[in-house]
Amino acid sequence: MQGVVFFLKLYEHEAKTIIATYGVPTPKSEVVTTEAQAREVAVRLALPVVVKAQVLVAGRGKAGGILFAKTPEEAEDAAKKLLGSQIKGLTVEKVLVEEKLPVKRELYFGITVDRLNRCYIAVVSDLGGVDIEEVAQSQPQKIYKQLINPELGFRSFHARRIAKGLGYAGDQMSALADILEKAYKANVDVDAELLEMNPLVETQKGEFVAADARIILDDNALFRHEEYRLKQLQEERDFSPEEFEALKNGLDYVMLEGDIGVVGNGAGLVMATLDMINLYGGKPANFLDLGGGASLQRIEAAFKILLLNPHVKVLFVNILGGITLCDEVARGIIQAQTQFGSSKPLVIRLVGTNEAKGRRILAQADLPVFDSMEEAAKKAVQLAGEMS
Numbered sequence: 525m526q527g528v529v530f531f532l533k534l535y536e537h538e539a540k541t542i543i544a545t546y547g548v549p550t551p552k553s554e555v556v557t558t559e560a561q562a563r564e565v566a567v568r569l570a571l572p573v574v575v576k577a578q579v580l581v582a583g584r585g586k587a588g589g590i591l592f593a594k595t596p597e598e599a600e601d602a603a604k605k606l607l608g609s610q611i612k613g614l615t616v617e618k619v620l621v622e623e624k625l626p627v628k629r630e631l632y633f634g635i636t637v638d639r640l641n642r643c644y645i646a647v648v649s650d651l652g653g654v655d656i657e658e659v660a661q662s663q664p665q666k667i668y669k670q671l672i673n674p675e676l677g678f679r680s681f682h683a684r685r686i687a688k689g690l691g692y693a694g695d696q697m698s699a700l701a702d703i704l705e706k707a708y709k710a711n712v713d714v715d716a717e718l719l720e721m722n723p724l725v726e727t728q729k730g731e732f733v734a735a736d737a738r739i740i741l742d743d744n745a746l747f748r749h750e751e752y753r754l755k756q757l758q759e760e761r762d763f764s765p766e767e768f769e770a771l772k773n774g775l776d777y778v779m780l781e782g783d784i785g786v787v788g789n790g791a792g793l794v795m796a797t798l799d800m801i802n803l804y805g806g807k808p809a810n811f812l813d814l815g816g817g818a819s820l821q822r823i824e825a826a827f828k829i830l831l832l833n834p835h836v837k838v839l840f841v842n843i844l845g846g847i848t849l850c851d852e853v854a855r856g857i858i859q860a861q862t863q864f865g866s867s868k869p870l871v872i873r874l875v876g877t878n879e880a881k882g883r884r885i886l887a888q889a890d891l892p893v894f895d896s897m898e899e900a901a902k903k904a905v906q907l908a909g910e911m912s
Contacts, residue, residue, distance in 0.1 A: 532741040532752060533580040537620050539737035542714060543721070546706040549733045553622030562603035565621040566596040572624040575602035577609070577616040582738065583655060587611050592624060625735055626728040631690060632656050633704060634720030635672075635711045644672040646708070648686050652723030653735075678708035700732050707734075714752075715745035766810070766832045773825035775812060782807025783912075784904050785830035787823075788842040789814040797842045800897055806905030809836045816847040823856025824863060831864055837911045838869045840904040842897060845876025854882035858889050869907045873900035 534542070540550045554565045555578065566573050577589035584590055589611040591602035599621060606616050630652035638645040648668045651659050660667050668689060672678050683701035692700055703724070711719040721734040746752055770777035776791065784801055786808050788794040798808045812829060814822055830836055843853050853874065861870070873894040874882050883893050894900035 532743050532746065534739045534741065534752075535578045535580065535618075536576065536737060537578060539719075539739040540734065542739060543707060543710050543719075543734060543737055546710040546713075548703050548706050548710070548721075549731065550737070551622040551625055551733060551735060553620050555618050555620050556603065557607070557618045559600045559603040559607065562619060562621050563596045563600035566593060566599035569621070569623050573599050573621050574624050575599055575606060576620040576622070577606045577611050578618045578620055579611045579614040579616055581612045581614060584611055589616070625725050625733055627723075627725050627735075628728050628730075629726040630723035630735075631726065632659075632720070632722045633686075633707065633724050634718065634722065635678075635708055635716070636718045636720075638671060641671055643674055644678070644708075644711075646670040646672060646678065646682070646686065646704070647720075648690070650690055652725075656720075656722065672708070674712075677712075678705060680705060683708075696730055696732075703732055703734075711739075714739065715742050715748060716740060717742045766829045769825065769829045769832065770812070773822060773829075775814065775822065775826060775829070777813075777829060778811040779833070780808050780810050781835075782809045783835050783837045783908050785809045785812075785833065785836035785839045786842070787812045787814060787826045787830060787840070789816065789818055789844065789848045793842060793844055797840065797897065797901065800901035801840070801905060804902050804905045806901070806908055809833055814848070818848050818853060818856070820852065820856040820859060823853060824860045827857075827860035827864060827866070831866055831868070836868065838871060838904050838907045839866070840900065841870070841872045841874070842900065843872075843874050843876065845874070845879060845882075848876070849878045850874050850876055850882030851878040851885060852882075854885035857891070858885065861889075869911075871900050871904040871907065873897050 537555045544550045552569055556562050556565055562575060572594045575591045575593055577584055593599035593602050603619050606619050609616050632649040632652040634647045635644055649656060649659055649666050651666050670682055683704040684697060686704060687697040687700040707719060716739050718740040720738045723735050725733050725735040727733060741752055764779060766779055767777060784806050786794060786797050788797050791813050794811055794813045798811060801808045812826055814826055830839055841857060843850060872891060875895060886893055
């Protein structure tokens with residue numbers, strides 16, 4: 525397993541660009557970064573417009589991230605309000621100005637992975653434009669689910685069945701079914717973990733348009749999508765500084781809420797370390813896996829990531845050397861300490877290949893080493909408690 529263990533979210537305008545290339549109708553729109561540009565787009569569209577904050581979170585509408593404008597002046601004012609503002613903790617750096625659709629009905633259509641059944645699943649509702657999670661809890665009868673065999677795919681009869689279930693017939697049923705099939709193809713081609721259109725609007729003319737779109741890509745498949753892999757590296761998006769450093773260095777990292785920074789080699793060992801810290805009353809600040817055969821550079825990168833988190837009070841290094849060489853880890857620890865000049869307490873558990881060499885190197889630097897993960901975890905928790 526390589527890379528940061530989270531998915532790559534696409535902005536609304538990026539998701540719409542993808543589905544539009546597959547023939548899914550989307551509103552006329554342009555992305556802008558200034559109020560003046562928003563006014564110009566509103567003039568060009570010559571229609572009432574919607575100004576939408578482009579941030580990588582759901583529920584923008586409730587958070588005030590979607591505003592309506594009947595004139596170019598109102599569009600400019602809306603952009604002024606949104607640009608630079610905070611939506612669920614994220615700064616708005618660009619907005620999407622698009623035509624306001626004459627809405628007759630709002631639907632929901634999404635495709636995601638059903639890991640229990642090892643297949644895709646289509647999720648549909650006639651209550652679009654709201655959080656689908658809330659609908660699932662309050663009105664589960666309004667949610668329709670269709671399991672999709674990945675070998676057979678989402679077939680025309682699946683799509684027609686869904687469209688008919690939503691109350692459509694004739695040309696409308698065929699048009700909606702066609703859109704659903706195209707959305708599924710887009711989902712598979714880009715290796716999405718989630719593709720949703722919410723709402724998928726039926727207009728007053730009886731046409732269907734994806735008024736909003738959301739795509740989350742599986743980062744394990746980014747080697748097949750170079751353009752998005754580069755986006756991930758070139759833009760920090762909604763990554764924290766720690767997550768972005770992990771991404772650049774190919775480390776598996778997840779931020780948690782505790783104060784003991786954890787680094788280990790192997791996902792199972794790191795998970796066991798987190799459990800051990802919790803067992804003795806502590807709280808881990810992160811999951812960070814060096815992987816096998818960790819180099820000096822990866823160890824330095826790991827320390828930098830841990831030290832970027834201001835909540836970390838203690839660093840806990842837990843290494844079980846197999847492919848990973850303990851002496852290489854020891855050198856990396858000392859080099860990282862020298863480079864970053866950290867005074868934070870360091871707890872080290874080091875066993876395995878070249879263990880004796882590693883211990884000698886650390887002993888010369890007056891860094892004690894534990895044999896037992898349990899004792900090391902107890903010590904880390906104790907030190908963090910003393911610093912509270």
